Amino acid sequence: MTSAIVVGYTATDAGADAAALGARLARSLDATLHLVIVLPAEGTRSPVVPPERAYEDHIRAQAKRWLEDAILRLPHEVHSRGHVRIAESFAEGLIAAGEEFDARLIVVGAAAGSLFGRHRLGSVASELLHSSTIPVALAPAGTATQDDHVVPRVTAAVGTRPGAEVLLDEAAALAADGGVDLRLVSLVPFDVPPGLDTGAIRVVGEEHAHEVLARAKDRLPDTLGAVVEEAPGDSVEDAVSNLSWLPGEVVLVGSSRLAQPRRLFLGSTAAKMLHELPVPMIVVPRTRGEAGDR
Template sequence: MTGSIVVGYTATDAGADAAALGARLARSIGATLHLVIVLPTEGTRSAAVPPERAYEEHIRSQARKWLADAVVRLPQELTRSGHVRFSESFAEGLIAAGEEFDARVIVIGAAGGGILGRHRLGSVASELLHSSTIPVALAPVGTAQEDDHVIPRVTVAVGSRPGADALLDEAVSLAGDSRVDLRLVSLVPFDVPPGLDTGAIRTVGDNHAQEVLAVATELLPDGRTAAVEKAPGDSVEDAVANLSWLPGEVVLVGSSRLAQPRRLFLGSTAAKMLHELPVPMIVVPRTRNEAGDR
């Protein structure tokens, strides 16, 4: 059972990017795709907007039309549907829809004004990344222009901070369900205390990477492989910029250690990665506390 994919849809370029990434994920793992438009509840609208029944119906009708048009443009082999939901905030409505549809991931597009192929966080993304109980996938600007329709490889940025086990589990699951190989990129050199010499940092990173590789190899289904790739550079940004990326690839990162269990919080390392990433990023909640309990 692979669950479903929920896309936070708007009739904009960002909405088209999110729908395209959602379709790629759904097609790769055989999941149902749900496009969701979240409209504000009556209490959150401006006082200048009259809460008249005719106006309410117009807004709902327009949202349903946008959804119908978007669903038709999705790959025909997908099981897909559109939904209108109401909430005090777009992010809150998406989380509720994700829980309703047992979503494996919630997908959103970049904020307006971003550079083609890059990420730009808007208010909805920021709210989701501080509150979601479900992994959040961020689609770079221009995702809808790409021709690929399946994930060719899954990359996971592994470290040694709390939540690393949950992150690896999610990456292995996504790679296995997508029937692709897994690439491990160690971020341990950026997680160690300051002051360690270069040799010590390299030793810590290499040892940890091999330990994670052994676990991933054991967890992956037959026929799938895992490999470690060193991220070259003196900073997170350098490392990400120097890595090679396959068209359509996704990278998984974990929440900050400051996040509450089962909640997201985009940490400083992931935020730095986001500035250089040319591929979608999926942020995974810490589903375990520091004692290892679920």
């Protein structure tokens, strides 16, 4: 196994969705899957909860049973392990686990009450998106009910803002390691200055498409393909809803240009995309010293 994936697990539908997406990614990337339950540190626990050792042992034992049950439901070919961690917050514990295992991705599910096949950020995902140095994969509600064994294609939403190269490189690496084609969705119409005429937008878009396609092909094996597709529509939401999606594919977006170096922050464009996406989104942190993509 050459890489690791950390899943923020809870014994809920969202936890099952995260585990299912983690398993799909692990099979595609030949990675070890680490299911992690994070229990609250003593200082963060409610004062009505007794601090006795017996209670601590009971909670840990229950968490281990949940992990054992979850692992039994995973595909047998996925190399998986379960871990119980103690931290002041769930996100903090996941980031620590991700750093410990040198994880390629941290996977979490949608907030409770999300519509089937859609995203809604919960408190853990929001905290991760503001603090993680590791790419975060967001599983839409209902992922666990889908029979998607591997990722069939990688899509990257690329624009012209600084940091797009970081995102493109990550997407190409994911496609290459998974042995699948790469689709580059152009966000140029939403990145150009307001008021620019249609002809100028077309010129900018064509130049950008040529550049990103050439860069992507340089990073992919000859056996894999790369295409650029312009997102149709007058808004980001229209563009995403008009795109076709393969069952099980993932889309990568960059972190906000306002994010701190090597930290995630979901920018306005990515947030608008998230509302319409029927597939998992992977948010990639920008590298130190470079502005984020979105």
